[in-house]
Amino acid sequence: MRDKRYIPSGCAICGIMSEQGRLFGSQMIMSSIATMHFRANGLGGGFAAYGIYPEHKDYYALHLMYDSQAGRDGAEALLKNYFVMRLDEYIPTRPVPVVKNRPTLWRYFVSVKEEVKEELYDLTEEDIVVRAVMEVNRTITDAFVASSGKNMGVFKGVGYPEDIGEFFKLDTYKAYIWTSHARFPTNTSAWWGGAHPFGLLDWSIVHNGEISSYGINRRYLSNFGYECHLQTDTEVITYLVDLLMRKHRLPAETAARVLAAPFWKSIEREPEEERTVLEALRTVYGGALLNGPFSILLGSARMMMGLNDRIKLRPMVAARDKDLVFMASEEAAIRAVCRNPEHIWSAKAGEPVVAALKDGTQ
């Protein structure tokens, strides 16, 4: 099912968020990503959507991909060790002829068993979800957890994103954050799980680029119990985000200073207190520095962040219009859905663009 080899990739990414938490349909994100068709080669496309399961918002929504019944049996047995299943069902799809070799797609709305929490008293509930997800992905050959957050989901597969979106009936969902990815892997073998977004808990990452520091990022993460076994650099980005922002509780702006650390020369120009913090961040989190060309969009329950590598070797344009924030690989992808935004700018190297739910928004 999975290619064990490292797959570098080029791509297109885009994301749209309502900072008011207003739910809107998939039409804009579909048009936006379709504008950048040329950046993809049909070997991967996908979407993350936040706010899509309001009726199940207290449960972890697990999106699973199965390549065989054995995979499904194994994964379900494993999941039942950790979770109480509130609901499970097929992920709704519609026939799209060009979308071929589909895995079985299933979703589960679950909560962590009380006795598991008691047994694993040194782990948080989220840690337990991460552990279960990793266990499935590592040990069950024909099963893959595509997303595991609350009130969100990742929909992805092999194909152009516009076809994948059609296949997953995204027109039937409403979300306050949509991100999307069109893939151009430079290795022809592509599989459904390897498409973006990459999801863990409510983090989702879409990524255009290649992380040249992958080798050390991966080994650094192993220090903290994250095992990367998918051989994609997007996986390490996701885990780094989980480590920095969930476990170490760094806010997005600070985490961005780790992932795309400022140059020492810039740090030295800062006033002393800032300098001390930035110096300590680089010293302590050197293994988490993402190096090489990238632009990423991080989605989460309350915010969306765009980030470029420290010398901006990949494109990223951002725009604001009323409550909406747009980020995309190309300006055209924004103007296609918002012809004259109030502000439009090119994101700077290493400086995060953060869109966040307004205080008090549910």
Next chain:
Amino acid sequence: MTISYLTDDYEIVRDESKCIKCQVCVRQCANAVHSYDDESDEMNSDGGDCAACQRCVTLCPTKALSVRRRATEFRQNANWTGPVQTGIVKQAETGGVLLTSMGTDKPHPIYWDNIVLNASQVTNPSIDPLREPMELRTYLGRKPDSLDLDFSDGAPRLKSQIDKQLKLETPIMFSAMSYGSISYNACLSLARASQAAGTFYNTGEGGLHKDFYEYGPNTIVQVASGRFGVTPEYLEAAAAIEIKIGQGAKPGIGGHLPGEKVNKAISETRMIPEGSDAISPAPHHDIYSIEDLRQLIYALKEATNYTKPVGVKISAVHNVAAIASGSVRAGADIIAIDGIRGGTGAAPTVIRDNIGLPIELALAAVDSRLREEGIRNQASIVAAGGFRGSADIVKAIALGADAVYVATAALIAMGCHVCQKCYTGRCNWGIATQDPYLVRRLNPDVGTRRLTNLLRAWSLEIKEFLGAMGVNAIESLRGNRAHLRGVGLTDTELRILGIQPAGD
């Protein structure tokens, strides 16, 4: 006493058509190889004591001299080679342990030469270090897993400072060489070059001459089994302290500075009587276990009020990974590992040539072990032992080293030609000697400049490597074994090195 059965290793070839009888060779050879016969107005050379140090060859103004291996052939024998026979003859004549200096000259495998590096093509751009920033800055010391930050004012503020770190502008330091084993001018050159390049040199166990206190911010002081020159002022003057347990060239063996080298200045610096032998015991006699090491680490931390990193230097032996892990858990902030190709001022030849592990394997094992145990952040790793150039250094950093120690290369930069005679104290280049006639041969201004140039050159090359790999900060190379591939290595070697074979 009968004649010696030893035959000369080298002979001098003098091109009479070029020799002008200026006698520079006579004046420069401390081994009295060259002489001038006044009566017959002839230059003579006797290769007997020639160490092939190239001093005469280098200084001869007409390039009339060359040194060659003597043409005498021992009868061909794969077992009883010339060097084997020579060693036996020496011992038959002296009844002593054979001594030598510098790193082993035996053909131990150099794994660096079987490891190739990666570069960017198409999918990620390489970076031009002449046009883009390229960062080599490295911090050595204990790092927490996460930072204690306060966000109450909005902007993050450190709630508590992290442990003191050594700040290196390039990941290359000068390895331990004591004042005594090398000259005052050599020490001064190392100290000044470290200051100029923003890195560190290491005192070895020779103490710190009063004149060098001003270079304290670039000095790592050693506390070794002899405790020579260890005073509160000595510890206070340094940027970091290193407990020396072992040395790659002579694991398990102590040190011996002969009394004739212990002149007034060295006696004062080491705090031993003038003319007395300085003997470093094989073990620290207060460290017979890991818990004893912990006591010394914390004694030194207490003595310096937790203001300096305390490192432990060990030689690479079979269970190096476990020893390193134990040392980190015992409180070491920096672990220096010295491989079998590391150098020495004096060691028994058999020890130097037969004990220890190649640094590549030891380094890989230690880095992997600390990561498996989740304690890699708690200490920095410094690799040592025969680093020949920037390529070796880049590969070591990719294997997992934070920085490297170089010593032999530094000596070569100052003039050393690796004649392996340091232990005789007659270094013609004025480096490994205390002879007042010889020490002046190393002008510290020249030594400083040559060392600074070497560090600069290697740093520039490291930046080229980083740029080619498409990263612009050394931390993205450190431990990044994905950028390494093995060529011509066995599966077992690849497994220990933690790298894939080329093409895979």
Next chain:
Amino acid sequence: MRRIYAKEEVCIGCRLCEIHCIVQHSRSKKIIKAFQEEEDRPLPGLFVEESGPVSFAVQCRHCDDAQCVAACMTGAMRKDDQTGAVTHDADKCVGCWMCIMVCPAGAIRRDLEHGKIASKCDLCGGEDTPVCVERCPNEALTFEDRGE
């Protein structure tokens, strides 16, 4: 003016300064030819003094108030206005050796082979770095203006 200074602490007593001085003032200026073929090669204009491990090269200080110039009755010793170098004109020298008597540095020697000529440093013309400084293997000689 720029003068030659010796750093005795790093002089290694190799005497290459003397050798290169001789070559510089030889007819051919080629080291092997000067020593092997030229019979009339000059004495070095500087010489290395040694006492135990200490050595350094002694050469004319090119004094501002040069006693040798004052003492020279024929005008063979003169001080160059441009470079400040004290030079010696062999054609004018009569070999009275008063210059040697008054020199406070002991930097002038008799060149017995060439009769009356006093041998001393001429700063190699005083424009470029003198050859002894240029070729000293340990930078024990410098050519600099210390404002003296």
